[in-house]
Amino acid sequence: MAGLLDGKVAIITGAGGGLGEAYARLFAKEGASVVVNDLGGSRDGSGNGTSAAAQKVVDDIIAAGGKAVANADDVSTMAGGENILKTALDSFGRVDILVCNAGILRDKSFANTSEQDWDLVIKVHLKGTYCCVLPVWKWMKENGGGSMVLTSSTSGLYGNFGQTNYGAAKAGIYGMVRVLSIEGRKYNIRVMGLAPGAYTRMTSDLPGRIGKEPDPLSLPENVAPGVLFMVSDLAADHSGKILGVSSRGVREIKMLQTEGFQPGRPYTAQEVAENAAKVFFADAAERTAASA
Numbered sequence: 001m002a003g004l005l006d007g008k009v010a011i012i013t014g015a016g017g018g019l020g021e022a023y024a025r026l027f028a029k030e031g032a033s034v035v036v037n038d039l040g041g042s043r044d045g046s047g048n049g050t051s052a053a054a055q056k057v058v059d060d061i062i063a064a065g066g067k068a069v070a071n072a073d074d075v076s077t078m079a080g081g082e083n084i085l086k087t088a089l090d091s092f093g094r095v096d097i098l099v100c101n102a103g104i105l106r107d108k109s110f111a112n113t114s115e116q117d118w119d120l121v122i123k124v125h126l127k128g129t130y131c132c133v134l135p136v137w138k139w140m141k142e143n144g145g146g147s148m149v150l151t152s153s154t155s156g157l158y159g160n161f162g163q164t165n166y167g168a169a170k171a172g173i174y175g176m177v178r179v180l181s182i183e184g185r186k187y188n189i190r191v192m193g194l195a196p197g198a199y200t201r202m203t204s205d206l207p208g209r210i211g212k213e214p215d216p217l218s219l220p221e222n223v224a225p226g227v228l229f230m231v232s233d234l235a236a237d238h239s240g241k242i243l244g245v246s247s248r249g250v251r252e253i254k255m256l257q258t259e260g261f262q263p264g265r266p267y268t269a270q271e272v273a274e275n276a277a278k279v280f281f282a283d284a285a286e287r288t289a290a291s292a
Contacts, residue, residue, distance in 0.1 A: 002031070003029065003030035003032075004030045004031070004032060004228060004233070004234070005027055005030040005031045005097070005228075005231070006032075008032045008096040008097055009034075009088055009093075009094050009097070010033070010034050010095075010097035010098065010099065010231065011034075011035040011084060011088050011095055011098045011099070011114050012027070012034060012035065012036060012037065012099045013037045013038075013075050013100055013101050013128075013132055014037065014038055014055045014075075014103060015034075015036040015037055015051025015057060015104035016036065016051055016057060016102065017038070017039060017057075018198070019083040019179075019196055019198055019220045019223060020036075020045065020099070020101040020102070020219035021036075021057050021220065022221045022223065022224040023099055023226075023227050023228075024061065024226050025057070025061060025221075026224040026228055027097070027231075028061040028064070028067065029064070029066065032067075032097065033066075033067040033068065033092045034061065034066070034069075035069055035071055035084065035087050035091070035092075035095075036057045036061075036069070036070050036071065037054060037072070037073055037087075037102070037103070037160055038053045038054040038070075038072065038102070039072055039073070040052060040053045040072060042232065051070050054070035054072055055070045057070075058070045062137075063124050066093070067097035069087060069091045071087045072237050073087075074127035075100075075124065075131060075245065076123045076128040076131075077131060078131050078135075080131060080132075081131035081132040081134060081135050081136075082135045083273065084132060084135075085135040085184065087291075091148070091251050094143065095136055095140070095146065097148070097149075097214060097231045098132065098133065098147075098149070099145070099148075099149045099231065100128070100129045100132050100136045100150045100173075102124065102128055103124060103125050103151070104120065104121060104124045104166060105121070105163075105166060106120065106121050107162045107163055107166065108162060108215070109161070109162055109241070110164045113165055117165055118164075118165045121165040122168065123191065124169075125166065125169035125172075126168075128149050129151075129176060131177070133150070133180070137180075137184075137189065139142045140187065140188075140220060141189065141199065145184075145187055145188025145189045145190075145232070146188075146189055146190075147192075148180070148192070149176050149191075149193070149194050149231055150176060150195045151172070151173065151193075151194050151195075151196065152173045152174045152194065152195050152242060153167070153170035154195050154197070156168065156169065156170030156172075157170070157171065157174060157242070157253055165286065167181050174193055174242060177193035177242065178240055185239070187278065190235070191239055192230050192235070192239060192240070192241050193242035193243070193245065194226075194227060194243060195242060195243070195245070195253060196227075196244075196245050197244065197245070197247065197248070198219065198220045198222070222247060223245050226243065226245035227245065229250075230243065244252075256261065
């Protein structure tokens, strides 16, 4: 039986464990040749890291009859992003899929967030996405296109206490998805955003989870099928969308613009204030009705 990704080559960053590992294993099972990237560092980004985590995933994929190669480059540098692409081209000759999944956490309330905490989280998540996307984008642009999934988060889309640095980076990635989906149309490059919800090393100590066994539905392997859909030809007509994938299912997350002004004429400060009040109270009423 043919797999959904037969003959395709996928790069997955941060795939030495958690969600990335689940994606890598499923993609390989569905016929893809997979570049398993992982720096092997700690959750907060400290330490030099090793390729051991990525290699373990690769060994398991090969033992199961799949094709994979390990890569331990740092996603947050341009040299790292270029080397990740080079690994795909040297090993498999092309790249059809990129999933930017690598990340770290340094959660603190905003007043307690140091400049280093801010810079490193932004560097790994937001710049890291840029560094990996750019070389792959250029290659896809000249070679018929492909699909990309960039990992955002509800922490950036909705907000979450103690994650100003992480939320800002993830909101930035949302912006990348929206712009790249527009620019990619003429090159057959599809770009979608992912806001996953799963029990992993990144989320195991969130309030309410410490000391508890994870809900089986929240395990990474139950998120992976949603990402498989996003990179496969089943989603060929979709780009620019943000999907939330978790134990609650798959849902599209949209940013809506409320109509309030007519184009073509200036507004006084009082009119702007009055219209803003109408929008605010209408939104509050809608949220109240929805929660009733």
